Amino acid sequence: MKLLLVEDNASDAEFLAASLRRQRATDVQLVTVQTLQDAVTLLCQAAEPPFDVVLLDLHLPDGSGLQCVDVIQGVCDTIPIVVLSGQDDEEFAVSILNKGVQDYLVKWEGQGRTILRSIRYAIERKRSELRMNYLAQFDALTGIPNRHSFSEQLNRATARARREGRKVTLLYMDLDEFKFVNDTLGHDAGDSLLKEVADRLRRSVRAGDVVARLGGDEFAIMIEGLSGPLEVEAVAEGLIKVLGEPYHIAGRQLAVTASLGITMFPSDNSDPQMLLKNADIAMYQAKEGGRNTFRFFTQRMHEELMEYHELERDMREGLVRDEFRLAFQPKVNLLTKRLQGLEALLRWTSPTRGEVGPATFIPVAEQSGHIVPLGYWVLDQVCRQITEWRAAGYPVVPVSLNVSARQFQLPDFHQRVAEAIARHGVDASLIEIEITEGLMMEDTGLAERCLDYLKSVGVRISVDDFGTGYSCLSYLHRFPIDVLKIDRSFIRQIGQGSGNEEITDAIISLARSLQLETVAEGVETTEQVDFLVTHGCHVAQGFLFGRPMDATGVEPLLGELRAWMTETTAIRRALAVGAA
DSSP states (O other): OEEEEEOOOHHHHHHHHHHHHHTTOTTOEEEEESSHHHHHHHHTSSSSOSOSEEEEESEETTEETHHHHHHHHHHOTTSOEEEEESSOOHHHHHHHHHTTOSEEEETTOSOHHHHHHHHHHHHHHHHHHHHHHHHHHBOTTTOSBOHHHHHHHHHHHHHHHHHHTOOEEEEEEEESSHHHHHHHHOHHHHHHHHHHHHHHHHHHSOTTOEEEEEETTEEEEEEEOOOSHHHHHHHHHHHHHHHTSOEEETTEEEOOOEEEEEEEETTTOSOHHHHHHHHHHHHHHHHHTTSSSEEESSHHHHHHHHHHHHHHHHHHHHHHHTOEEEEEEEEEETTTTEEEEEEEEEEEEETTTEEEOHHHHHHHHHHHSTHHHHHHHHHHHHHHHHHHHHHTTOOOOOEEEEOOHHHHTSTTHHHHHHHHHHHHTOOGGGEEEEEEHHHHHHSHHHHHHHHHHHHHHTOEEEEEEETSSOOOTHHHHHSOOOEEEEOHHHHHTTTTTSSHHHHHHHHHHHHHHTTOEEEEOSOOSHHHHHHHHHHTOOEEOSTTTOOOBOHHHHHHHHHHHHHHHHHHHHHHHHHHHHHO
């Protein structure tokens, strides 16, 4: 037993040491210091308390009275403290004990045996206190927080979320076959199962997430910061999978599943106790729905998740069934009034859904990963269509296609583009890759390597929606860009005195100084055309020139371009002959 005596009076310290020596207690080691600071230094030397008891005088060179107790408890609140006082003051003794001190001894009174007994009692009282505090917060069987502790942490988490505008997710879990295990294998087996479940839950969540046992075979998990049902679903599915793996209990392999109920703050309720009730209700709905599954408390949230999965399934099947097609929107030269380029746009006609708008299916394609095969399908179809137009004798204009972040960030993206171009025998300058500012800035090193490679092949590079993202001018020098597309939000405001005219003019001037082409998106009025021509932007796309159309709709435009090019060539030849 190692004791730390904090006492600056040498006589008092020697009296105590002599009293203990007379008891011939071989297990007692006494270390003496004279100041609070020295005591703090010794107590901080190890992760675990290096002493069993602190014997504390309350009149020290660097502290006095209750301050001394506060300092020691502030350093280590698990070590028992026995206060040594020079006066027998019962009222003061009670106040000291109320501070959490284990005992109060008057100096020079009592023999060594009394002092030793007081020290040993202090140790036991502190152990009991710590045990009671632990049981008040943690489940004795599994070692994870109990219902009381979980409720307190849920209260604090919802308060934080309310201040910060964030979400809190609550999952309520119940084992599906626990009663059967208890009835057939006994309560010891049931306890072993509960401990294994708690361990699996702890290993399956993040460090900051809270796992608690609410009682019986009911557990709860609290997670802060998840954005919506898709992220929550991923967590729930992971837990269902982990908990459904075989258990080895009492020499037998058990198959035990779990049902989960899910609720979210603040969308479902703002009251923490109501959230627990909501999650409990959702958990019972999961049991009624067949067990080994999860349910959201909010029906609409559950419906949104189901709608997402149904759309994702239909999209996957649509790729196999060739339900997607391309539409092309013209880009027109505002000076010649002739076709100068096309933008390829993805369209989907589902046999059950009908026409599905890009605003509906593109986000799901992004989240599910289907955007990658769809993107390569678009690239292949664009190359194929260019080949068909060329074979039909049409003059071919560059075709641009949008590239998603998922596709662009794949390590072999640039190689796949080059392979598609080579496979179809297409002039690479007829393929224009459209990427956003944000996509380039996510990983500038990757973007630079990829774009440099594409540029070396001959592919054109266009920055889509310029002016709405990072607008970091340095990348315009760094990356091999050919085109800046002025976002439709600026074009829409031309003539309305909104200040966007100055922004549009600035983008055109910037592009001209960098020898980049500008394309205005969303042009719908002649007033917008006049402004663009006056300020030096000579290519535009928008409903004024044509809505997205299929390949056959583009052919008359290509025919007009062919006739104009033929006429222009003839005029030039005639002029050349006349000049000669």
